[in-house]
Amino acid sequence: GIQVEQSPPDLILQEGANSTLRCNFSDSVNNLQWFHQNPWGQLINLFYIPSGTKQNGRLSATTVATERYSLLYISSSQTTDSGVYFCAVSMGANSKLTFGKGITLSVRP
Amino acid sequence: DVKVTQSSRYLVKRTGEKVFLECVQDMDHENMFWYRQDPGLGLRLIYFSYDVKMKEKGDIPEGYSVSREKKERFSLILESASTNQTSMYLCASSSPGGFPSYEQYFGPGTRLTVT
Numbered sequence: 001g002i003q004v005e006q007s008p009p010d011l012i013l014q015e016g017a018n019s020t021l022r023c024n025f026s027d028s029v030n031n032l033q034w035f036h037q038n039p040w041g042q043l044i045n046l047f048y049i050p051s052g053t054k055q056n057g058r059l060s061a062t063t064v065a066t067e068r069y070s071l072l073y074i075s076s077s078q079t080t081d082s083g084v085y086f087c088a089v090s091m092g093a094n095s096k097l098t099f100g101k102g103i104t105l106s107v108r109p
Numbered sequence: 110d111v112k113v114t115q116s117s118r119y120l121v122k123r124t125g126e127k128v129f130l131e132c133v134q135d136m137d138h139e140n141m142f143w144y145r146q147d148p149g150l151g152l153r154l155i156y157f158s159y160d161v162k163m164k165e166k167g168d169i170p171e172g173y174s175v176s177r178e179k180k181e182r183f184s185l186i187l188e189s190a191s192t193n194q195t196s197m198y199l200c201a202s203s204s205p206g207g208f209p210s211y212e213q214y215f216g217p218g219t220r221l222t223v224t
Contacts, residue, residue, distance in 0.1 A: 031211035040118075041146075041197055041218040048212040086152075090211060096142065096154040096167060097201075097213055 002027045006087055006100035013077050013107050021072040021103050023087030031090040032063050033097070034072050036083055043086065046072070077107045112136070113216035115200055121222045128187040130219050132200030139205040141183035142213065143167075143175065146197040158183055159205060190223045197221075 003026040013019055025032070034046040047054050047061040049070065054061055058077075063070040074081055084104050088097040116131035132141065142157040144167075154167030158177040172194060176184040183202075187194055200216040 031213075033212060035215075041199075041220065043199065043215040043218075045212065045214060050211075088152075088213075090213075095211075096157060097144075097152075099152040101151050 002089060002091060002098050004087060004089055004098050004100040006103050009103060011103060011105045015077060015079060015107055015109050017077050018075045019077060021085055023070040023100055025068050025089050027091065029089040029091050032070055033088050034061055035086040035088065037086060038083055079107050079109055081105060082107045113200060113202055113214050115216040115219050117219050118217060119220050121224065122190050123224055124191060126190050128190045130185040130198055132183045132216055133181050134202040135181065136202060138202035140203045142201040143185045144199045146199060155185065192223050195221060195223045
């Protein structure tokens with residue numbers, strides 16, 4: 001099956017710093033999503049981005065489908081950005097999501 | 110906004126009990142999914158359904174069954190709960206065929222503890 005690798009596994013930032021989170025995947029996909037898992041465990045949809053670039057406030061994401069990677073950018077980080085960030089992909093219709101292992105982000109005040 | 114709700118945030122059950130986890134979505138989505146999340150193992154698919162009364166096994170269906178009698182509701186059933194089913198359970202839904210997109214939306218999760 002498809003493999004999803006995220007890096008780095010852990011990231012510690014000072015409030016106000018910028019960061020880049022990476023997701024590599026092993027095959028063509030028609031769905032790529034970035035999630036933030038909050039302290040209560042809920043997965044919050046950040047981006048649906050199988051290709052191209054999107055921005056939402058301080059967050060933006062880029063997926064280069066031909067090279068099989070996606071990047072999530074966090075600018076001017078805040079303590080509330082802390083948590084685990086997941087990349088997940090799927091192929092074809094009605095397909096399950098395959099998740100990466102996640103990146104644990106800690107933003108210190 | 111898409112809303113996916115799950116019947117309980119926290120649940121404690123005893124070994125051998127029959128357990129029902131309920132999931133409801135309000136977006137008229139055909140596809141619904143049940144995942145479990147465990148430390149070190151990540152999120153894994155248990156079952157999914159692409160239509161009423163239809164179901165497909167995921168990666169780890171053993172010890173579980175599902176029911177989809179209505180389009181908006183997808184139930185996960187633990188026939189005889191065991192301690193190794195202690196986990197975080199997450200339900201999701203999506204539109205079929207990529208229209209308007211393949212995006213999956215998740216519920217808040219149920220933390221199940223089996224003692």
